[in-house]
Amino acid sequence: METFASRRRVWGLFCRPFLLNGSRMKAVLDYLKRNRRQAIKDLCDYVRFPSVSAQPQHRKDLTACAQWLARYCRNLGLDARLCPTKGHPIVVATTRTNGRSSRPHFLVYGHYDVQPPEPLDLWHSPPFEPRIAGGRLFARGASDNKGQHLAHLKAVEAYLKTRTELPCDLTFVIEGEEEVGSASLAPFLRQHRRELGCQAVVVSDTGMPDKSHPALTYALRGLAALEITVHGPSRDLHSGVFGGSVENPAMALARMLAQTRDDQGRITIPGFYQDVQPLRAAERRQFQRLPFQAAAYRKLLGVPALFGEAGFSPLEQRSARPTLEINGLTSGYQGEGSKTIVPAWARAKLTFRLVPHQDPNKVMRQICRHLRKICPPSVRLELEVGHHAKPYLVPPSGPYARAALCSLQQAFQREPVLLREGGSIPIVNEFRAILGVDTLLLGLGLPDDNMHSPNEKFDLECFDRGQLMSAHLWPELARAA
Secondary structure (H helix, E strand, O other): OHHHHOHHHHHHHOOOOOOOOHHHHHHHHHHHHHOHHHHHHHHHHHHOOOOEOOOHHHHHHHHHHHHHHHHHHHHHOOEEEEEOOOOOOEEEEEOOOOOOOOOOEEEEEEEOOEOOOOOHHHOOOOOOOOEEEOOEEEOOOHHHHHHHHHHHHHHHHHHHHOOOOOOOEEEEEEEOOHHHOOOOHHHHHHHOHHHHOOOEEEEOOOEOOOOOOOEEEEEEOEEEEEEEEEEOOOOOEEHHHHOOOOOOHHHHHHHHHHOOEOOOOOEOOOOOOOOOOOOOHHHHHHHHHOOOOHHHHHHHHOOOOOOOOOOOOHHHHHHOOOEEEEEEEEEOOOOOOOOOEEOOEEEEEEEEEEOOOOOHHHHHHHHHHHHHHHOOOOOEEEEEEEEEEOOEEOOOOOHHHHHHHHHHHHHHOOOOEEEEEOOOOOHHHHHHHHHOOOEEEOOOEOOOOOOOOOOOEEEHHHHHHHHHHHHHHHHHHHHHO
């Protein structure tokens, strides 16, 4: 993290663009400019597939989408194939037509499956009929993730169609189950570990603050999920006849939850912060560079006031600090009118966002121990541990990170920023565990792209600049290898 201290050393003095040959790179960039209209048409064709992995009725659409993508890659000159899995097929496309070579090898990951489009009545146009307005393409999957990984394919197309030799070998792995947990991907990586061995993985499935602040994401939060059920009487009881002589499970659960966080936004579970590393001063300076207005953010969220852990800015709170969230809370009668009962049970669904160096298993043991300790003896506690994902951190001062920052600067003509993101991308830890390599997160999405929401869109300038970034990235990474 030392290079945070001097941004000029990272992006200025050390960011000397690597040029293949002036005329060759110009040919690649000119090709992208000349074929912009076709690139947008190809993206429109791609997003027309309703490849919704969460809905079984779209299974044939997912297969058709994967087949289209494989054909598209073959037409570019890539060696492409469909790899069947227990779920949806994985598309593998590579420039390594002659097998393994001595050149550096990089993996590009993406996913062709998309989120369900519902609620449909909130869309301004049908979700799988692409609409272009104001320099933006509206369609489900436009930003998450079809447009983002298609930008990389378009850059490779420019190399191949202009007969410009790529300075490294590339393999694209594009799956169809990311939105439902990527159950088939880890087994696939293990099965094809030798074929997929590489120097690093490139993923464009994140975002940037705005078009003036292209970003390399170097840290992601992890996740731990827990469901708490408090059992009281064997059945709902008449509150007039029995109330006051028996513990109310909803009240017991509310009191327990209230003992997990204080008024300053600090989580009070013993040992919870044990492995949390303090933010370095240079990291906090990076946060200060990001465009942010608290009043506009509060208005966007529709809340009367912001709240978070004391001593940290909203940007730090939502991306670099651990959290506890109640995702669901229920007990007793929920219908119209009143029903005077003592409910038999109460339930809460919780998730914890974890920061680098926190271990989800260790944290979950601490949480469960604390809840059992504070649970009153008048009720029975049931804990069901859910899914979890480790946090992710890659040093932003390494040679591949610097190469990525240079490519961003060349494409956007702006000094890049370094980001921590609050969400989780579990597969990046699988790449590290199975392939032994780090992932470069070069997101092209914008905060208002409505990923997972109605009216998803992808800014076409981000699409253009993403292609330029990718074109510059491969010689930069080859030089760093």
